[in-house]
Amino acid sequence: MDRIITVDIPEVNTETRPARRRGRPASPAPPAAEQRVEAVERALALLEAFADGTKMLMLAELSARAGLYPSTALRLAGSLIRFGYLVRGSDGTYRLGPTPFRLGGLYRAGFNLADQVRPALTRLVERTGETGGFYVREGQRRICLFREPSPRPIRLHIEEGAAMPLDRGASAHVLMAFTDGTLAVHDAAREVGHAVSIGERDPEIAAVAAPVFGRDGHFLGAIGVSGPVVRLGAVEAETIAPLVVAEARLLSRLLGA
Structure with missing residues (x-):
């Protein structure tokens, strides 16, 4: 009769981790203020376009103030509209939506x-x-x-x-x-x-x-x-x-x- 031989195979952790030299401590994470997501910053730049009190902007004006290509501004504006940060009128103009107003109230209440x-x-x-x-x-x-x-x-x-x-x-x-x-x-x-x-x-x-x-x-x-x-x-x-x-x-x- 053939004999069945079993071999224990150690469990392999498939999570990818960067190699680190033995004896050297891991680099600390940068401060929160230095951690950046460029897509988020570009979206926030669209909101900052209204910081001078301007009520409504066409897409060309909005993208120019934010320093973005119109196509990029259009995609980012779509996400901001879905979350209530921007509103697009029937004439194609953009204005701030209700979310900044709600967050502004919470900001003031915090003081x-x-x-x-x-x-x-x-x-x-x-x-x-x-x-x-x-x-x-x-x-x-x-x-x-x-x-x-x-x-x-x-x-x-x-x-x-x-x-x-x-x-x-x-x-x-x-x-x-x-x-x-x-x-x-x-x-x-x-x-x-x-x-x-x-x-x-x-x-x-x-x-x-x-x-x-x-x-x-x-x-x-x-x-x-x-x-x-x-x-x-x-x-x-x-x-x-x-x-x-x-x-x-x-x-x-x-x-x-």
């Missing part, structure tokens, strides 16, 4: 500031007649978290959630001054407790802003007013500055500073 900030802005607008805004720093941009429009027919118009640069504007100087700003304008803002800008971001716009703090002196953001230079010149801005500073201090106390 838990609205109950105190909105009344403060209302008081500032009543006392100055100019548009009030509360700004926070996000990376290398400032975000208008809350705003209260001026009742005057000629006024500064800015949307909540609008992103603006950090290198010019009164609120930008305050945000930089109380984070990591080292320029002379930041030193001045820290020294006097407020910042004034005349025609920096826009030659026709002036602004005054002051810092707002929370518990344990934690810096939260900048509150201020903005308006046309013809109404808010250098003299008027310095007159309004004490009102802005006083409101910033009151708001800081209400927020636990």
Whole structure:
């Protein structure tokens, strides 16, 4: 009778893993901010095309602002439409969809500031007649978290959630001054407790802003007013500055500073 011989075959792990030299530790994963997915960044670039407040864009404009080929922009826009980030009108124009608005509400709610900030802005607008805004720093941009429009027919118009640069504007100087700003304008803002800008971001716009703090002196953001230079010149801005500073201090106390 033939004898059957059995041989134990060790289980082979078919998962592919990169070879690593013995004795050398595995390379650590890069920080989250350095991990990138280019397709996601291109899709986000389409959304950033509306960051200046533009309501509607044709595909050619959208792709040009995002730095993409129209064919690439069209494919990415399709995915953004499916998830509610974009809406395409019957005339072929694109506009932001409901999802950014919903996420923006969640973003603002995360700060838990609205109950105190909105009344403060209302008081500032009543006392100055100019548009009030509360700004926070996000990376290398400032975000208008809350705003209260001026009742005057000629006024500064800015949307909540609008992103603006950090290198010019009164609120930008305050945000930089109380984070990591080292320029002379930041030193001045820290020294006097407020910042004034005349025609920096826009030659026709002036602004005054002051810092707002929370518990344990934690810096939260900048509150201020903005308006046309013809109404808010250098003299008027310095007159309004004490009102802005006083409101910033009151708001800081209400927020636990």
